[in-house]
């Protein structure tokens with residue numbers, strides 16, 4: 001059920017009756033419960049247009065609108081707002097329908113092809129915390145889009161190409177004289193560091209590295225084989241992290257930079273032929289007057305270096321063309337940190353000029369802030385190194401295990417380790433998902449593992465509480481009659497929230513903002529706790545139909561939490 005969409009429809013019909021067409025139909029959530037749950041606030045703008053008093057217009061809309069089935073009360077307030085108080089009987093009925101629907105009454109959206117470019121680590125190095133945000137947020141966005149029925153195409157745009165591979169391959173080739181590739185590459189950070197030291201200090205090594213680049217690009221067989229070995233092991237490192245994180249990326253989703261290598265010359269040739277790219281100091285560049293500096297100098301976007309080499313930008317143009325042309329993407333979402341915002345803005349400008357995308361196809365860079373340590377500086381290990389993801393996730397599981405063991409629970413050893421994993425990983429993911437992605441975010445073990453506040457453990461715990469009510473009552477969802485009657489204000493509030501799930505999911509799908517879903521689930525869990533306190537379910541003097549109605553509401557809460565957390569990639573538990 002999408003209450004917002006329903007209200008917009010009804011008000012649009014009302015306006016039509018009043019012969020008002022093409023006017024916006026603004027319906028929003030009310031700020032305070034005494035104003036009802038929703039508000040129509042289009043009367044003021046119409047008043048200006050029609051040169052009448054806003055309250056008079058509101059009066060006429062009120063007469064024209066049909067909402068008897070949905071609203072208990074409609075009232076005009078302030079300068080001309082129409083407050084809408086939803087009807088308990090209607091809400092109860094909608095909750096019943098949702099409870100018996102596998103999709104919780106959430107409609108599919110008109111299907112679109114959506115490319116989501118996320119995770120995309122650089123294979124020369126181990127995956128580090130910098131890739132945590134894109135991987136976690138991206139995976140939640142993908143799941144939400146799929147739930148709404150879109151055709152999602154994951155694209156893991158891995159950094160698997162470029163001049164640094166010359167240095168890495170030269171070093172690997174030497175190491176293979178003594179050990180197998182798996183051992184040589186067991187720690188990519190160490191490997192990269194060694195290669196870099198040799199590159200900077202060892203006589204002749206830099207030249208060999210450059211030779212390797214040329215050979216690699218020229219398709220030399222031995223070189224390619226070496227590179228493939230490197231990439232394969234490197235991908236396995238990433239896959240370990242994906243598995244720990246339980247994200248949905250697979251090998252099939254990898255479309256690394258190397259995949260566009262064959263097309264880069266074509267991209268530049270086409271830009272030149274269209275007069276979009278021009279030569280400047282030996283390089284091929286696009287001037288962008290749209291992004292000029294204060295003195296009026298246009299921004300310069302380089303697509304080919306003076307030595308003939310291609311860049312990150314060239315690859316992104318090729319990727320754009322492939323996604324819009326071959327993959328037929330209606331939308332392309334790219335999740336990277338905010339420092340790349342200008343790059344994607346420029347890429348979009350250039351790509352659109354060149355006709356690499358159709359005007360109706362969107363190119364949406366979804367930026368996010370940095371991950372900071374508790375000291376407010378970029379997140380680093382104590383010795384100042386980059387924090388490796390695999391180690392961080394192991395620490396999360398260990399910390400969660402210690403915390404759960406301290407609580408008195410009757411979990412067996414095996415159950416405990418399962419709970420520790422789900423809570424630990426859930427906490428790391430949720431901490432990231434629950435913050436507005438555009439801001440920097442402070443990594444803090446204590447707050448993310450807390451059982452209070454907007455955290456994964458709190459939501460996972462709330463879910464187990466609902467489950468335990470069912471165990472105590474000795475009923476299952478399947479045998480519940482599922483008839484709901486709302487009488488108490490806490491029940492009303494909970495029911496309204498439950499019926500806002502679809503609205504929330506649609507916002508996440510539109511804006512790629514999983515934190516909106518997190519806030520929502522937190523509100524649902526909190527509303528459930530207040531409801532449970534105020535409205536006894538299992539007490540002996542609770543009449544049978546009341547108990548059943550409340551159990552049905554509780555069941556809808558558990559299904560909503562379960563579905564919502566699953567969309568965020570967070571596991572629920574029966575007990576903890």
Ligand code: ARG
Nearest residue numbers: 117120121122157158159336
């Ligand atoms: N590999 C890049 C990085 O780690 C991210 C790639 C994002 N996607 C893209 N199409 N450029 O910063």
